[in-house]
Every structure is written in structure tokens, then in C-alpha cells.
Amino acid sequence: MALQRASRPVARCVRQSNLLNKRTLATTTIEPGFTDAAPPPPPSAPPSRTRNPLTASTPAAEKQLAQQRQVPVGSRRRRAALASTTQIPFVQLPYQCFQEARAFLREDRQEKLEAIRAQRDKIARLGDQVVVGEQDGEVERRKQREKENRVRSMGRRLAEMKVLADINDPVVKKKFEDGQSDMSKPIYRHLADAKWRSYKRVLLLQRLTQMHVMPDVLPALDPVVSTELAFPTSANSTTSKLRSVHHGDFVPSALAEHAPTLWIQPYDQGTRLCTIVVVNPDVPNVEKDGFDYRCHYLAVNLPVSPTDTRVRLGEVESQRKGDVILDWLPAYAQKGAPYQRMSIIILEQPSPAPTLTSPFGTAAQSRVLDVNQITEDPRYITRQGFKLRSFVDRYSLKAVGADLFRTKWDEGTAGVMQRAGIVGWDVEFLRKRVEPLPYQRMGGERYR
Amino acid sequence: MSLSYQKAPSTATLACLQSALSSLRISHHAAPAITHITRRNASHQAQGRANGAKDGAGKRLGAKKTGGEYVVPGNILFKQRGTHWFPGDNCFMGRDHTIHAGSPGYVRYYRDPVRHPKRKFIGIVFEKDQSLPQPTHAVRRRQLGMLAYQMPTPPSTEPLPDALTSTVTGSPTKIRDATAVSVRHSSKNPGGLQLSLRPGYQYRQSNYEIGRSGEKKEEAANAQGKTIRAFAKFKPGDRFAAWRKSALRIARNNERKAMGRGGKGGGKKKVA
Structure with missing residues (x-):
């Protein structure tokens, strides 16, 4: 035929x-049964x-x-x-050019793997060396610092080499584009990071600056972890459908009644402990004719790693993934008040002492924040007037990521506020009359 | 007198001389005559709208409030063509680039290199001693400008009817019911028709409904124990039915040929 x-x-x-x-x-590596x-x-x-x-x-x-x-x-x-x-x-795939190119890349990769092995040996040898000098002398300390610097920069170079060894592999590229990337491997983290930085991070930064989250909530913020936000459509976040929210979107208050799910994707190795704070900097205050802060959520000691990214804010305690200090308060804005920005800030808890990062990539352990110490401080357990700048300074946290959504009065807000037991659901904000400038009557001859 | 001799001869003199000498010339294809050189005089329309009117009425542009002056919301601070000035803190720009005050306070004219390296801004501060721009990382100064009142009629607090849990409520044709027209049941339209306003301002059935019309007619006929099919439903392998059908077709074609309309093209037959 x-x-x-x-x-x-x-x-x-x-x-x-x-x-x-x-x-x-x-x-x-390939899992059994996977092709x-x-x-x-x-x-x-x-x-x-x-x-x-x-x-x-x-x-x-x-x-x-x-x-x-x-x-x-x-x-x-x-x-x-x-x-x-x-x-x-x-x-x-039976294309001669493709197969020959693969053979060429295979050789190239072997060379790079050799180089990586050599670099590891070099670092190990350098680490074993003992700094010789007079005891407790300035010279010895300087030499020690120099050695640490060298190890650190060699470690950086090693991480770079790991990425370079795989960056040309067509299988890696295919897997990444098919969404099968394994985030425990440096190459996939590198590719994902590059992709995030090419558009989504730019968009996030634009939203954060145009909506003035940066000077209003925190003085400055350089996101290094990407975030995604989704709200459950009913109280049970495990079973209900999730509705994802773009950075800075308006979220109906009925949807923002229950604690959202947040995906935090770091692009560097290791597990670190994070603090998640949701701050609203637009709470109207009539007495001072201005705006206040309100904390809608505060949880500390949340472990986040490149492979374990999902955090259900409502189930942090029940899953024993961290300590909740202030539970989720529904997002609401009273009638007539301007829209309110709900900024979600992800803070990394510092390592206990500034130690030398291991060149082989095991990240330094984050410090565990003492929950009792935080809850004793009335500044951080009262929602109204929560100052994030002060909290960040007090526990020397570092902002690594952010997300944002907005809320305004809608037909569901009154119900949400009543169910949550928030007073003031029947309060309406109206513009204050500003006295016009006195009309300056010119001299009478002008009108003659 | 000596001066007049030094002067170059005028064009008229030269032309005279040329005409006098031309009769003595043997060959006629000599240098071109001076009289044939064309001249363009400087001339320009000097009156009317020749170059566009440049002396229209003034548009009263410019600053309407000086720096430090007290203003209330809505006051015009600066009128301009284009954006010589940009709205800074607590100000906004109108449709024709006019800068208005957004809240009561004192006017400040300033530059903010952090925000933009070249732009000039007009802003409002709330106290006389405050200045602009603010330090880079400082919290912005804002005013609420509102008062809280008890709502005259408190809002209803029943939970929303499934607005969030169900993403799609019914079929999209049902949503457009406000613009729908229904046609009554008839033998032609069994079960009636639901015509809705489609793109292009046409009341018609949706494409899906149109596609199903034959099927629906058949259903309606089946309910009465009839069928609208000319032939029984196609059954693969039923050779007898196929033979009957093809025999019918061949007979029909032969008949048509006998009538003299069998040829291709359907036109008149050529007369030899």
C-alpha cells in the first residue's frame, strides 16, 4: 500500500x-514509569x-x-x-542534525562536569587550609576574612557552573516549557527565575510603585520570590474552588471573606522561615483626617522552599506549618470610603548569626521567632495602627516578596462585616465640605 | 563725472549694444542673448491670512495661583497647552492639561528628580511650613477629607445568591433573555423559536440552534409517528436500500435527460 x-x-x-x-x-533523574x-x-x-x-x-x-x-x-x-x-x-527524534548536535552537547557537558568537580575539590582544599599567623592578631583576622571571601565567591562561581552545564540541554528546555521542571535542581530554578523576571516581576513592581505600596507600607522592596494569590469561594479552602487574583486586582468582599491561599516561589536553594503580613494602609480615620494602618493577618515561622510553595493562610496552625499571631480578618471598605489596598508582604527571617554560607549550597538556617515574645508586645497584637516598618526593624526581617489586592464597598460588604462581628457596617463616608475661598470684591470703579 | 564711467553699463545699454552687434554677427548659434535671462522678483503676499494668523486673542494661559497660596479642592492652579507642568502631590490634571487642586492646602511648585528627572510638578501641602518633594522613602502625606455618617437606610445583609460559588449560571442564551424574542410554535417551527439579539443587530437563532433545526424537526415528526426523511436512515451494509436509492437516482437522471435538461452547465443546448 x-x-x-x-x-x-x-x-x-x-x-x-x-x-x-x-x-x-x-x-x-527519571522516576520509574515516567517517559x-x-x-x-x-x-x-x-x-x-x-x-x-x-x-x-x-x-x-x-x-x-x-x-x-x-x-x-x-x-x-x-x-x-x-x-x-x-x-x-x-x-x-530521527533528525541527523539534531542527533549530532546532541552528541556535541554531550561532550561539552562532560567537560563542564569535570570543571565542576575540580571547583568542588578546590573549595574543599581551601576550606581545609588553616590560616597561619600570630594568635589573635590583626593579620590573622584579615587573612581569615580574605579566605571567607574567596570561598564565597568560589561558591557563587560553582552555582553558575552548575547552571551552565545544563543550560543547552534540549531535554531540559522541553521539560521546562512543558511545565515538568523539578524546582529542586538549579537549572530549572534558573530558568523559572529568568521567566518570572522577564515579565511578571516587572508587572508586580509596576503595581507596587503605581499604587504607592512602597513608600506607604515599606520604604523599599526588591522582590526575589514570586507570589500568586487565590481566594477560596467558600469557607473550606481545601475542598472549595479557588479563584486566582492578579496583582492589584479588586476582589469582591464576599470572596475576600475567607483566608486566601498563597503560592510563594523562591528561586534559591534551601528551606527558609518566612513571616507573612497583610497590611491595609488605607483605613480611614476621621479624627485625624487621614489614614491608619490595620493588620489583617500575621503569621511567623512559615517554612518555604522551592519545592514546597503553597501556604493556605487559613490552615497554617492546623497543618503545623507556622505560628499565627493575628488570624485572617476579612477585607472590607466602608461605603463611600476610597478603595483600600491590601498589601501582602513576605518577610524572610534572618539567619541566627551571619555565618559563612556553605559553598555546596545548603542555605543557612533561618532564626525561629519567639511567638511568646511577639504576643507580649501590644504593638504587634493589635490590628489597628500596626506599623510594619517597626515590626520589620524590631525582628530584623527582610522583605523578599509582595502581593497586592484591593477592596472597596460592594453589596456583600455589610454581610461580611456583620458575620465577622465588625462594627460600623452601617456607616457611610461622605465628603467634607470645604469652605470656598472668600470672593475678593474689586474696587467699585471696575464695574462702572 | 569720473564716478559715472566706473559704473557697470546698465542692462538696457547692453541690450541696445547686443541688438546693434547682432546684424554684424556671422554665426547665429552664439551665446544666449542677455534679454532672455529670466528674473524672479521678490514678491510675497503681505496682507490677509497668508502666513496664518499670529495675532489672535490671548488664551489667558499660565499660573493662576502662586506658590504658597491657599487653595481649596477644584481650584485651577495652572492653565497650559501641553504639559509644561505635571500634577504632583494632591493635585490632578484636567482634560486640557489644566492643573487643579485635589485637597485644601498651600501650593508648591517643585521638581522631583527621583520621580522624574525632567518634569516640573505642582503640588499641595497641608501645612504652611511643609515642603515638596517629600523624602524618597517617607510615607506620603494624605488627607481623608471625609466624614462618617450613619446610613439613612441600612443595607441588606443577606448572603449573595451563589454569586461566587457558581461561575456560570445557566446557558449564555438565558442571560440575554432581556433582548430575546420568541416565535410561537407552528408546523414550520416545532417547539417555537427563541430569537436573541446577535452581533450585527440581528434577531436570530444562535448557530447552535440553527444546526439542530433538522434534528428537532425530525424529533417532532417522530413524535407523531412520521419522519421527514426522504429515505430511511442510512445503514452501512444495507445493500438493498442502497440499490433502491441508486436506482431511483438513475431513473430520475434519465428522466431529466429525456426532458433535454440533462447536460452539464444547465445552459441552452448549442444549435448546429
Whole structure:
């Protein structure tokens, strides 16, 4: 049949490439039962004589398929091609140029792995060296500092080399683009970080600056972790649907009644402890004719790592993932008041002492904040007038990420406030009359 | 007198001389005559709207409030064409780039290199001794300008009817019911029609409904024990039915050919 004749060269290529060592270039370990391509369809004539709608191409096979009460999928030509080639794994695509390029990259990667090994040895040797000098002398301290600096910069270089070893691998690129990246590996973290910085981070920064979160909530902020926010549509956040919210969106108050889920994605290695604060800097204060701060949520000691990113703000305590100091207070804005910015700030807790980061990448341990000490301080357990700047200074935290949403009065706000037991749901804000400037009457001769 | 001799001969003199000498000339293809040199005089429309009116009425642009002056919300601070000045703190820009005051206070004219390296801003401060721009990381000075009142009619606090839990309520055609027209049931339109306003201001069925019309008619006919099909439903492998159908078709075609309309193209037959 002409059809089978046409698909023969492709089939031959695949048969030959089966001889090649699979995954010779792959840098990632593979879980059992996982392949690059979808599981191949069963062959066109298995012993049980059941026909596959993807591969049945001859009239007889189609007839049998009809007896199975199945309809063939796609054109006859396509089915014939699939029957003779199955599904070719990506790395075995029968293109000579592609395969030669892979061989070239494989060699290049071997060289880079050698370099990484050499760099590790170098760092280990340097770490073993003992600084010799007069005891407790200025010279010795200086030498020690120099050594630490060298180890640190060599560690940085090592991390760079790890990324460079894999950056050209087509399998890595494919997996990243297919969303199968393993965030425990430096190359995937590097690619994800680059992607985030190319657009989403820029957008976040624009929202934060245009809505003046930066001078109003914190003096400055340089996000290094990306965040995503979603609100559950009912009280039970594990079972209910989530509705995701873009940075700075208006969220209906009925939706913002329950604590949201936050995805915090760091792009560097290791688990660190974080503090999450939700601050509203737009609480109207009529007495001082200005605005106050209000803390809607405060939780400390939340472990966050590149592979474990999801934080359900409502279930931090029950999952024993951290300590909640102020539980979620629904976002609300009273009628007539200007819209209120709910800024979610992610703060990294510092390491206990500024120690030398291990060159092999194990991040320094974060300090665990003492919950009792925080709860004793009335400044940080009262929601009204919560000053984030003061909190950050007091516990020497570092802002690493942020998210933002906005809220304004809508038809659900009164109900939300009543259910949460917040007073003032029947209060309305109206503009204060400002006396106009006195009309300056010119001299009478002007009107004559 | 000596001065007049030094002067170059006038064009008229030269032309005279030229005409006198031309009769003595042997060949006629000599240098061009001076009289043929064209001249353009400087001339320009000096009156009317030749160069666009430049002396129209003044537009009364410029500063309306000076620095330090007390203003109330809505006061015009600066009128301009384009943006010579930008609205700074507690100010806003109107449709024609006019800068207005956004809250009561004192006017400040300033530059803010951190915000923009080249722009000039007009802002409002609330106290006489305050200045602009504020330090880079300082919290912005803002005024509420509002008072809290008890609502005359308190809002209802029943929970919203499923507005959040269900993303799609019913079919999209039902949402457009306000603009829908219904056609009554008839033999042509079994079950009636729901016509809705489609893009392009047409009241018609949706494409999905149109596609289903044949099916619906068949259903309605089936309910009465009839069918609208000319032939029984196609059954693969029913050779007898296929033979009957093709025989019918062939007979019909033969009949048509006999009538003299069988040829392709459907036009008149050529007369030899």
C-alpha cells in the first residue's frame, strides 16, 4: 500500500535510533514509569485482536474497529504513520542534525562536569587550609576574612557552573516549557527565575510603585520570590474552588471573606522561615483626617522552599506549618470610603548569626521567632495602627516578596462585616465640605 | 563725472549694444542673448491670512495661583497647552492639561528628580511650613477629607445568591433573555423559536440552534409517528436500500435527460 510505503523511512529511522543509548544527555533523574513521551499506544495487532482507533488503517481493521463500536481517530494516512512509528520519544527524534548536535552537547557537558568537580575539590582544599599567623592578631583576622571571601565567591562561581552545564540541554528546555521542571535542581530554578523576571516581576513592581505600596507600607522592596494569590469561594479552602487574583486586582468582599491561599516561589536553594503580613494602609480615620494602618493577618515561622510553595493562610496552625499571631480578618471598605489596598508582604527571617554560607549550597538556617515574645508586645497584637516598618526593624526581617489586592464597598460588604462581628457596617463616608475661598470684591470703579 | 564711467553699463545699454552687434554677427548659434535671462522678483503676499494668523486673542494661559497660596479642592492652579507642568502631590490634571487642586492646602511648585528627572510638578501641602518633594522613602502625606455618617437606610445583609460559588449560571442564551424574542410554535417551527439579539443587530437563532433545526424537526415528526426523511436512515451494509436509492437516482437522471435538461452547465443546448 502506498500509505505504508510513504511512512516506511520514518519507521526505519526509529528502529535504528532505538539502538542509541536513551537519555545519554539527560541531566535529570527519571522516576520509574515516567517517559518523555506519552505511553505508546498498543501495537496495531495485539494477541487479543482488539483494534486501536489511533492506529487501525486498513479497511479490514476499520471493520473490526466498527465491530468494537469504536470510531477511527484522524485520517487513514495519520493512523498508518502512527502504527508504523508508535510515538517517538523526543530525544530520539530521527533528525541527523539534531542527533549530532546532541552528541556535541554531550561532550561539552562532560567537560563542564569535570570543571565542576575540580571547583568542588578546590573549595574543599581551601576550606581545609588553616590560616597561619600570630594568635589573635590583626593579620590573622584579615587573612581569615580574605579566605571567607574567596570561598564565597568560589561558591557563587560553582552555582553558575552548575547552571551552565545544563543550560543547552534540549531535554531540559522541553521539560521546562512543558511545565515538568523539578524546582529542586538549579537549572530549572534558573530558568523559572529568568521567566518570572522577564515579565511578571516587572508587572508586580509596576503595581507596587503605581499604587504607592512602597513608600506607604515599606520604604523599599526588591522582590526575589514570586507570589500568586487565590481566594477560596467558600469557607473550606481545601475542598472549595479557588479563584486566582492578579496583582492589584479588586476582589469582591464576599470572596475576600475567607483566608486566601498563597503560592510563594523562591528561586534559591534551601528551606527558609518566612513571616507573612497583610497590611491595609488605607483605613480611614476621621479624627485625624487621614489614614491608619490595620493588620489583617500575621503569621511567623512559615517554612518555604522551592519545592514546597503553597501556604493556605487559613490552615497554617492546623497543618503545623507556622505560628499565627493575628488570624485572617476579612477585607472590607466602608461605603463611600476610597478603595483600600491590601498589601501582602513576605518577610524572610534572618539567619541566627551571619555565618559563612556553605559553598555546596545548603542555605543557612533561618532564626525561629519567639511567638511568646511577639504576643507580649501590644504593638504587634493589635490590628489597628500596626506599623510594619517597626515590626520589620524590631525582628530584623527582610522583605523578599509582595502581593497586592484591593477592596472597596460592594453589596456583600455589610454581610461580611456583620458575620465577622465588625462594627460600623452601617456607616457611610461622605465628603467634607470645604469652605470656598472668600470672593475678593474689586474696587467699585471696575464695574462702572 | 569720473564716478559715472566706473559704473557697470546698465542692462538696457547692453541690450541696445547686443541688438546693434547682432546684424554684424556671422554665426547665429552664439551665446544666449542677455534679454532672455529670466528674473524672479521678490514678491510675497503681505496682507490677509497668508502666513496664518499670529495675532489672535490671548488664551489667558499660565499660573493662576502662586506658590504658597491657599487653595481649596477644584481650584485651577495652572492653565497650559501641553504639559509644561505635571500634577504632583494632591493635585490632578484636567482634560486640557489644566492643573487643579485635589485637597485644601498651600501650593508648591517643585521638581522631583527621583520621580522624574525632567518634569516640573505642582503640588499641595497641608501645612504652611511643609515642603515638596517629600523624602524618597517617607510615607506620603494624605488627607481623608471625609466624614462618617450613619446610613439613612441600612443595607441588606443577606448572603449573595451563589454569586461566587457558581461561575456560570445557566446557558449564555438565558442571560440575554432581556433582548430575546420568541416565535410561537407552528408546523414550520416545532417547539417555537427563541430569537436573541446577535452581533450585527440581528434577531436570530444562535448557530447552535440553527444546526439542530433538522434534528428537532425530525424529533417532532417522530413524535407523531412520521419522519421527514426522504429515505430511511442510512445503514452501512444495507445493500438493498442502497440499490433502491441508486436506482431511483438513475431513473430520475434519465428522466431529466429525456426532458433535454440533462447536460452539464444547465445552459441552452448549442444549435448546429
